[in-house]
Each structure stands twice: as C-alpha cells, then as structure tokens.
Amino acid sequence: xxxxxxxxxxQPDDSARTAEFEARIARGETIEPKDWMPERYxxxxxxxxxxxxxxxxVGMLPEGNWITRAPNLRxxxxxxxxxxxxxxxxxxxxxxxxTLGVDRQELIAQLLDGTAKYSSIFNYPTLSWADIGxxxxxxxxxxxxxxxxxxxxxxxxxxxxxxxxxxxxNFHKRQGYEIMATLAAGTPEQKAMAQEAVNxxxxxxxxxxxxxxxxxxxxxxxxxxxxxxxxxxxxxxxFVNLTVGQAKAIDLTLPDPELRYDDATxxxxxxxxxxxxxxxxxxxxxxxxxxxxxxxxxAHDDGEWVRVAAAxxxxxxxxxxxxx
Amino acid sequence: MPDSHDETLKTQxxxxxxxxxxxxxxxxxxxxxxxxxxxxxxxxVSAEQALxxxxxxxxxxxxxxxxxxxxSSAITASTPDDMGPFFDPGNxxxxxxxxxxxxxxxxxxx
Numbered sequence: 001x002x003x004x005x006x007x008x009x010x011q012p013d014d015s016a017r018t019a020e021f022e023a024r025i026a027r028g029e030t031i032e033p034k035d036w037m038p039e040r041y042x043x044x045x046x047x048x049x050x051x052x053x054x055x056x057x058v059g060m061l062p063e064g065n066w067i068t069r070a071p072n073l074r075x076x077x078x079x080x081x082x083x084x085x086x087x088x089x090x091x092x093x094x095x096x097x098x099t100l101g102v103d104r105q106e107l108i109a110q111l112l113d114g115t116a117k118y119s120s121i122f123n124y125p126t127l128s129w130a131d132i133g134x135x136x137x138x139x140x141x142x143x144x145x146x147x148x149x150x151x152x153x154x155x156x157x158x159x160x161x162x163x164x165x166x167x168x169x170n171f172h173k174r175q176g177y178e179i180m181a182t183l184a185a186g187t188p189e190q191k192a193m194a195q196e197a198v199n200x201x202x203x204x205x206x207x208x209x210x211x212x213x214x215x216x217x218x219x220x221x222x223x224x225x226x227x228x229x230x231x232x233x234x235x236x237x238x239f240v241n242l243t244v245g246q247a248k249a250i251d252l253t254l255p256d257p258e259l260r261y262d263d264a265t266x267x268x269x270x271x272x273x274x275x276x277x278x279x280x281x282x283x284x285x286x287x288x289x290x291x292x293x294x295x296x297x298x299a300h301d302d303g304e305w306v307r308v309a310a311a312x313x314x315x316x317x318x319x320x321x322x323x324x
Numbered sequence: 325m326p327d328s329h330d331e332t333l334k335t336q337x338x339x340x341x342x343x344x345x346x347x348x349x350x351x352x353x354x355x356x357x358x359x360x361x362x363x364x365x366x367x368x369v370s371a372e373q374a375l376x377x378x379x380x381x382x383x384x385x386x387x388x389x390x391x392x393x394x395x396s397s398a399i400t401a402s403t404p405d406d407m408g409p410f411f412d413p414g415n416x417x418x419x420x421x422x423x424x425x426x427x428x429x430x431x432x433x434x
Contacts, residue, residue: 032404034401034403034404035404036404084384085384088380088381088384091364091366091381092364092381095364095365095366096364098347098365103344104344104367105344160364161364164363164364168384168385310345310369310373311345311369313369313370314369314370314373317370
C-alpha cells in the first residue's frame with residue numbers, strides 16, 4: 001500500500017542507519033511511513049499511537065452515559081457532537097498507526113482482548129451531569145496540553161493527526177467549562193454538584209500525564225527520537241498552571257491543600273499524587289475497567305450484522321455491475 | 325472497483341464478517357480554490373461507502389467542498405531510496421529559478 005511502511009527488519013549493521021536516522025531527527029526533519037526507521041521506534045509508535053486511539057474510542061463511553069439525560073437540547077446536541085468527534089479522533093489515529101504496517105483490525109482485537117492499554121482516566125465513572133463538564137474542562141484540557149506537544153512529533157502521520165485533533169478539541173474544553181461555570185453560578189445544590197465532581201476528577205486528571213519523569217521508562221527514548229518534546233512533569237505543570245485561574249474564575253476549589261504559587265519558579269506548586277491508585281487503575285482494578293471493556297466488546301459484537309450486511313451489499317453490487 | 329480489492333475481501337477468509345474492509349486514501353479540497361490535499365484514510369467495502377465514511381471522519385465542520393477517495397493499492401509512490409537519483413534531473417538546473425538571471429543595477433521590479 002502506497003502509504004504504508006515495509007516492516008523493517010532489524011539487522012546488526014543498523015547502527016549506521018540509526019545514526020543517520022537520529023541525525024535527521026536532530027535536524028528537525030519529519031519521518032514518513034516509507035522512510036527507514038529503527039524497529040524500536042516503529043514499535044514504540046505503534047504502542048503509543050494505538051493506546052491513544054483506544055483512549056479516544058473508550059472515552060466515548062463515560063460521556064455517552066449522559067447523552068439521554070443531558071439537561072436540555074443545547075447540551076444534548078453538543079454532547080452528541082463531542083462524542084462523535086471522539087470517534088473521529090480514534091479513526092484519525094488508527095489511520096496514522098496503520099501507516100506503520102499494522103492493521104486496525106489487529107489493534108482493535110488487542111483492545112477487545114484486554115492486552116492493549118488506554119488512558120486510565122476513562123476507568124472512572126460519570127456519576128453526575130457535572131462529571132460531563134469536568135471531563136471537557138479537565139480531561140480534554142489535559143489532552144490539549146499533551147496533543148499540542150504531539151503535533152510537533154517526529155513521525156509525520158502522528159503529528160498531522162494531532163494538528164487535526166487539536167483544532168477540534170477546543171470546542172470540547174469550552175463546552176465542558178461552560179457546563180461547570182453554569183452549575184457553579186446556579187443553585188447551592190448545583191454548585192455543590194460541580195464542586196463534588198471537581199473533587200473526584202482533579203487528581204485522576206493529573207495522573208493522565210503519566211508517572212513522574214524519574215519513573216517513566218519510555219520517556220527518555222521517546223524524547224531522544226523526537227516523539228515527545230516535553231516530559232510528563234513539564235506537561236502536568238503546564239496543565240496545573242493553566243487550570244488554577246480557570247477554577248478561580250468560576251469560584252470552584254481544586255482539592256489540594258498544598259496548592260500555592262511559587263514566585264521563584266513561577267509555577268503553581270501542587271501536592272503529592274497517589275501513584276498507588278494510578279497503578280491500580282492502569283493494571284485493571286479501577287472502578288470501571290471491566291465495565292468499559294464489556295461495553296466495547298458488546299458494541300463490537302452488536303455491530304457484526306452491520307459489517308455482514310455492508311459486505312453482502314458490496315458483493316451484490318459487484319455482481320450486478322459485472323452482469324451488466 | 326479494482327480487482328485487487330475483491331481479492332482483499334476474499335483473502336480475509338474465514339472471519340469475513342469480522343474482517344477489515346479495503347483501505348481508501350482520502351483527499352479533501354477546502355473552500356476558496358485550494359487543491360485537494362491528503363487527509364488520511366478510511367476502510368470501506370465500496371467507493372460509495374468510502375465517500376460517506378470520509379465525509380463523516382474528515383468533513384464534519386465544513387472543511388470540504390469536494391472529497392476524493394482512492395483505493396490505497398491504486399497509488400504508486402516514489403520511495404525514499406529513489407530520492408537522490410529520482411529527483412536529480414531537477415536539481416542541477418539553476419536556470420529554472422529567477423535568481424539565476426541578472427538584473428541591471430537600479431531596476432527594482434522585473
């Protein structure tokens with residue numbers, strides 16, 4: 001296929017090619033599907049991009065939970081459009097991953113059989129309408145910080161998918177923040193609901209950026225190869241710095257007693273993250289891990305008749321055009 | 325539809341119901357007279373379905389006035405190994421560029 005990489009075979013004499021590859025990255029050149037790349041670069045990208053695509057797809061579930069119960073038609077239309085965008089984002093990134101010589105089908109099979117990971121944030125439940133606001137504000141806000149960096153990634157198809165996604169993601173964040181601002185300015189009960197959602201989503205949102213740099217095994221390599229341009233901790237700090245003022249503006253409190261502005265670093269200092277919780281959720285023991293996978297498997301199985309019907313229709317069309 | 329795609333459908337064999345449909349490359353033309361640009365790809369059983377999927381995936385916000393879908397297998401592309409020799413004929417012809425030509429002193433616009 002024109003746009004796909006040959007599966008590169010790793011030979012012992014690859015060191016010269018690897019040096020040339022790394023020199024290209026150092027010069028800021030973009031790596032394209034048919035270019036030579038170290039097998040490890042290809043593998044890391046397949047892992048990272050497919051996890052990213054799966055996250056977009058699984059991310060539809062917690063929000064889909066509230067489509068039928070959105071408080072009015074305006075909110076409902078916005079939420080449907082947002083969930084549709086997430087499906088689109090998943091497809092952009094699957095398409096980018098396929099340029100590395102894997103099939104989307106393989107990737108989806110890995111998601112459904114539980115061997116592939118996706119962002120642990122989507123293993124938390126959406127208990128109230130305010131959670132939909134929090135997902136847009138925090139989760140999409142964090143995703144924008146991460147994806148803005150990835151839009152400069154060294155692998156062309158990944159970077160281009162990110163540019164496309166970033167353009168659309170701002171609507172997601174603003175619709176979420178508008179929900180929170182409206183609730184926070186509402187009745188005492190509505191404001192309490194907004195604050196309660198903030199309390200539950202804040203820390204898992206900070207965990208979205210992954211382990212601290214010192215504990216992040218893949219980070220060094222991904223940075224050396226220009227896939228990531230900033231570290232997990234730098235991105236997390238940027239997200240905190242952006243969000244503190246937004247919370248203040250709508251009079252909601254971020255649940256961290258240690259949160260304070262540090263004049264020396266010009267950053268908002270935040271308290272310790274509960275990494276035991278992070279690893280528990282990553283390893284499959286979050287509140288909704290089983291439910292999310294069960295929902296994906298059911299959707300895949302329930303969609304089978306559509307795939308069968310489309311294939312049968314295409315075959316019939318071909319037969320009638322051959323007969324004609 | 326080219327034969328190769330019928331083959332793709334057939335070779336996916338036993339799990340046909342669960343198989344991956346052929347891949348199509350999508351080209352989107354934005355408004356205001358710009359050329360079609362590669363946007364990404366979609367899987368689809370037919371050209372018609374590929375167009376519909378491309379619309380849903382790559383044109384949700386009025387980005388397009390026109391879409392092309394092309395079976396990926398129908399595209400012939402240059403390879404990175406060709407790069408030097410393949411593009412060489414163009415590289416040693418500086419007289420194709422305006423800077424090659426001298427302009428008398430004092431003349432600003434030619």
